[in-house]
Amino acid sequence: MIDDRTAPLAGLRVVELSSFVAAPLGGMTLAQLGADVVRVDPIGGGPDIGRWPLAPSGRSLYWAGLNKGKRSLTVDLRSARGRELVAGLAAAAGTLVTNAPPRPGLTYEELRERRPDLVYARLLGHRDGRSAVDYTVNAELGFPYATGPERHDGPVNHVLPAWDVACGLYLAIGLLAADRRRAATGEGRHVELALHDVALATAGNLGYLAQAQLGEARPRIGNDLYGDFGRDFGTADGRRVMVVTLTARHWRDLVAVTGLGRVMAALEEALPADFGRDRDRYTHREALAGLLAPWFAARTAAEAGKALAGTSVLWSHYRTFAEAATDLAGQPLMAELAQPGVGPHLAPGSPLVLDGRQAPPEPAPELGGDAETVLGELLDLPPSEVAALRADGVIG
Numbered sequence: 523m524i525d526d527r528t529a530p531l532a533g534l535r536v537v538e539l540s541s542f543v544a545a546p547l548g549g550m551t552l553a554q555l556g557a558d559v560v561r562v563d564p565i566g567g568g569p570d571i572g573r574w575p576l577a578p579s580g581r582s583l584y585w586a587g588l589n590k591g592k593r594s595l596t597v598d599l600r601s602a603r604g605r606e607l608v609a610g611l612a613a614a615a616g617t618l619v620t621n622a623p624p625r626p627g628l629t630y631e632e633l634r635e636r637r638p639d640l641v642y643a644r645l646l647g648h649r650d651g652r653s654a655v656d657y658t659v660n661a662e663l664g665f666p667y668a669t670g671p672e673r674h675d676g677p678v679n680h681v682l683p684a685w686d687v688a689c690g691l692y693l694a695i696g697l698l699a700a701d702r703r704r705a706a707t708g709e710g711r712h713v714e715l716a717l718h719d720v721a722l723a724t725a726g727n728l729g730y731l732a733q734a735q736l737g738e739a740r741p742r743i744g745n746d747l748y749g750d751f752g753r754d755f756g757t758a759d760g761r762r763v764m765v766v767t768l769t770a771r772h773w774r775d776l777v778a779v780t781g782l783g784r785v786m787a788a789l790e791e792a793l794p795a796d797f798g799r800d801r802d803r804y805t806h807r808e809a810l811a812g813l814l815a816p817w818f819a820a821r822t823a824a825e826a827g828k829a830l831a832g833t834s835v836l837w838s839h840y841r842t843f844a845e846a847a848t849d850l851a852g853q854p855l856m857a858e859l860a861q862p863g864v865g866p867h868l869a870p871g872s873p874l875v876l877d878g879r880q881a882p883p884e885p886a887p888e889l890g891g892d893a894e895t896v897l898g899e900l901l902d903l904p905p906s907e908v909a910a911l912r913a914d915g916v917i918g
């Protein structure tokens with residue numbers, strides 16, 4: 523159970539009209555900090571209800587993973603009665619988070635009439651309201667042309683939906699900032715965030731867009747680290763190790779552990795170069811990698827790891843998801859979760875550690891499974907009225 527120490531948002535109620543990654547992650551982040559988050563979906567589920575990966579039962583592991591610790595209500599959002607019910611819930615909760623296109627009766631302007639101090643946080647694709655997903659935003663901004671093997675011609679997509687993740691967290695921050703202001707002044711707020719803006723801001727914050735404006739093309743460099751020395755090496759047992767040096771100390775340690783001090787010193791003198799400097803390590807990365815590769819090739823991954831473990835060098839074995847899943851029991855973030863429809867498995871709680879404590883994972887709700895408690899607590903509806911709404915097809 524989430525306890526007081528790990529639930530600083532206890533008392534905050536949020537209605538979430540969402541689907542896919544970003545907005546559900548924002549809502550889950552709030553729930554993991556103790557907020558009461560009610561996800562509202564169309565009857566039968568939103569567009570993400572069956573999204574892969576699936577459990578053998580057919581239940582979506584993606585949906586279960588992104589909706590942990592929430593309550594669920596399903597409503598006929600196409601009917602005026604259904605939307606009226608959701609508007610009442612949003613007004614009662616006082617806070618709404620959404621990435622759905624606004625429906626009549628559920629726009630900020632309409633809801634604010636009912637609840638003047640409403641905090642309404644909305645994720646858009648683009649600023650102007652056009653839809654977008656991580657893949658399309660990425661394509662628009664250049665990342666797929668800077669990703670992948672050096673001699674590859676076309677774009678390379680990334681499997682990590684980075685903008686969705688960043689947006690979910692930004693959405694939670696924006697909502698909490700508005701809620702903080704509301705607590706001080708009583709004012710509500712309309713918070714908007716666009717997936718495209720988050721990606722554009724990040725590309726700008728990292729200097730990539732400034733570099734392009736100044737006329738320099740960012741190269742595609744495979745698994746190499748841009749601007750310093752980092753790449754993968756093959757080991758004697760056919761595995762691969764990622765090695766990164768970011769400081770002069772990391773580089774000194776890598777040279778020492780591989781016994782290449784004299785060779786590197788001779789190369790520095792001959793070039794000339796100073797491998798204590800990041801730009802020199804980057805410029806001469808092919809030569810450096812060529813000298814280092816035999817050390818890795820002569821060792822198993824375990825032997826290389828054992829030698830590197832005592833140094834400041836940043837490194838890791840490459841593993842598949844299947845391999846990473848073999849030692850989850852040792853991770854303090856993970857705890858056994860009895861997820862209905864999926865069965866017991868190890869799932870992450872909140873990565874935030876508060877006074878040394880972490881909120882463990884809570885199961886995702888059964889779709890539509892909390893109608894009685896949600897409508898009873900937020901709208902004071904007795905069970906007979908909830909049953910009537912269900913009989914009329916207004917709720918699922």
Ligand SMILES: CC(C)(COP(=O)(O)OP(=O)(O)OC[C@H]1O[C@@H](n2cnc3c(N)ncnc32)[C@H](O)[C@@H]1OP(=O)(O)O)[C@@H](O)C(=O)NCCC(=O)NCCSC(=O)C(=O)O
Binds near residue numbers: 540543569600622
């Ligand atoms: C999520 C979207 C791409 C979905 O595209 P849309 O064209 O809006 O979908 P459709 O109209 O075809 O949706 C079919 C029905 O589902 C309803 N619908 C659509 N989106 C939602 C959400 N978020 N929640 C609840 N219901 C929804 C929609 O009203 C329709 O209902 P009826 O009218 O009743 O039929 C877009 O809404 C969008 O760009 N949202 C803002 C940005 C965003 O969240 N992008 C995805 C991030 S996650 C991501 O990138 C990823 O997972 O990958």
